[in-house]
Amino acid sequence: MTRRSPEPVDVVKTRRDSALLALKARVPYAEYLGVSFERRGDELTTTMPFRADLLGNPILPALHGGAIAAFLEVTAQVALSWSVIWPIFEQEGAIETLPALPKTIDITVDYLRSGLPRDTYARAKVTRAGRRFASVQVEAWQDNHARPIAMATGHFLMQNNG
Amino acid sequence: MTQNIIDNARQFILALPHAKALGLVLDDIGAGKAQISMPYSTALIGDLETGVIHGGAVSAMMDTCCGAAVMSHPKAGLATATIDLRIDYMRAAVPKATITATAQCYHVSSSVAFVRATATDGTSDTPVATATGTFAVERTI
Structure with missing residues (x-):
C-alpha cells in the first residue's frame, strides 16, 4: 500500500483562495x-476600508450604524458559507459548485462605540451549525480589538440541506 | 417649534453621506414617524443567483428610518445614536421593487427612544422585514 503524498501547498492555497473569491x-x-476578506487557514477576517460615503454623521464624524450593521451581516453570512465549504477542503476535495447562500432570519446589532473614520475589521463565529438553522456571533472593531465598536447575533436559514 | 424639529430632522437625514450612497429617499417625516424608500439597485444585491437585495442594505435603511422617526419626535433631543437594532426578515424582497420602510418612535424617556419599523416592497401584504430598536437621545452635544 502506498501513501498518497500531500498536495503542494500552493495548489491547496490557490484552490481555497479562489473558492473564497468566488463566494x-x-x-x-x-x-x-x-x-475584503483575509484568510488564515479556515479563519476569515473581513475589512471595510474607510470611505466618506460610509459616514452617518459627517460632523462628529461617525460611521453610519446601517453601514456597520451591513458589514456585520455580510461577514456573518460569508463566514457561515465558508464553514459549510471548509470540511470539503479538509478532505482535499475541490468545490465544484458553491452551496446556496444562507438566508438571514434575524440579526440583532449592539452598538458599543461610535465608529471612527477608520478601517473596520470583523470576525464571525458560528455558534450553532444545524441542518436547517445556524446561529452566528460577529464582532467589529477598529484600532483596538479589545474595544469592539459593534457586536451582532444572527440566525440563518441553511439552504439545500439534503 | 414642532415644525422646527421636523425641518431639522429632515435636513439631518438628507445630509447623511451613507443614506445618499444607498439612494434613500425621505418620503415623509413628522411627529415621531418617518417613511423612507430605497429604489432597487444592482449594487445592493446580496445573492447574484436570485438578484435579491442584501439584508444589510435593508438594515441600513431601517436604521436610518428609525433614526429619522426619533429625531422628528416632539420630545427628542438634538441628536441620536443607535443603541441596538433587531431586524427580522420575513421574506426576500422581490427584485426590481422599491423597498419602503415606515418607522414609529412610540416612546421617548429622558435618555432613550423606542422605535418599531416595517419594510414592504408593495408586492404583498407580508412585510419584507420588521425592526425593533432603541436609540440614545442626546440632549447636549
Whole structure:
C-alpha cells in the first residue's frame, strides 16, 4: 500500500483562495461596501476600508450604524458559507459548485462605540451549525480589538440541506 | 417649534453621506414617524443567483428610518445614536421593487427612544422585514 503524498501547498492555497473569491463575487453588496476578506487557514477576517460615503454623521464624524450593521451581516453570512465549504477542503476535495447562500432570519446589532473614520475589521463565529438553522456571533472593531465598536447575533436559514 | 424639529430632522437625514450612497429617499417625516424608500439597485444585491437585495442594505435603511422617526419626535433631543437594532426578515424582497420602510418612535424617556419599523416592497401584504430598536437621545452635544 502506498501513501498518497500531500498536495503542494500552493495548489491547496490557490484552490481555497479562489473558492473564497468566488463566494465573494456572489455578493455584489459586499463589493459595494468595499469589503475584503483575509484568510488564515479556515479563519476569515473581513475589512471595510474607510470611505466618506460610509459616514452617518459627517460632523462628529461617525460611521453610519446601517453601514456597520451591513458589514456585520455580510461577514456573518460569508463566514457561515465558508464553514459549510471548509470540511470539503479538509478532505482535499475541490468545490465544484458553491452551496446556496444562507438566508438571514434575524440579526440583532449592539452598538458599543461610535465608529471612527477608520478601517473596520470583523470576525464571525458560528455558534450553532444545524441542518436547517445556524446561529452566528460577529464582532467589529477598529484600532483596538479589545474595544469592539459593534457586536451582532444572527440566525440563518441553511439552504439545500439534503 | 414642532415644525422646527421636523425641518431639522429632515435636513439631518438628507445630509447623511451613507443614506445618499444607498439612494434613500425621505418620503415623509413628522411627529415621531418617518417613511423612507430605497429604489432597487444592482449594487445592493446580496445573492447574484436570485438578484435579491442584501439584508444589510435593508438594515441600513431601517436604521436610518428609525433614526429619522426619533429625531422628528416632539420630545427628542438634538441628536441620536443607535443603541441596538433587531431586524427580522420575513421574506426576500422581490427584485426590481422599491423597498419602503415606515418607522414609529412610540416612546421617548429622558435618555432613550423606542422605535418599531416595517419594510414592504408593495408586492404583498407580508412585510419584507420588521425592526425593533432603541436609540440614545442626546440632549447636549
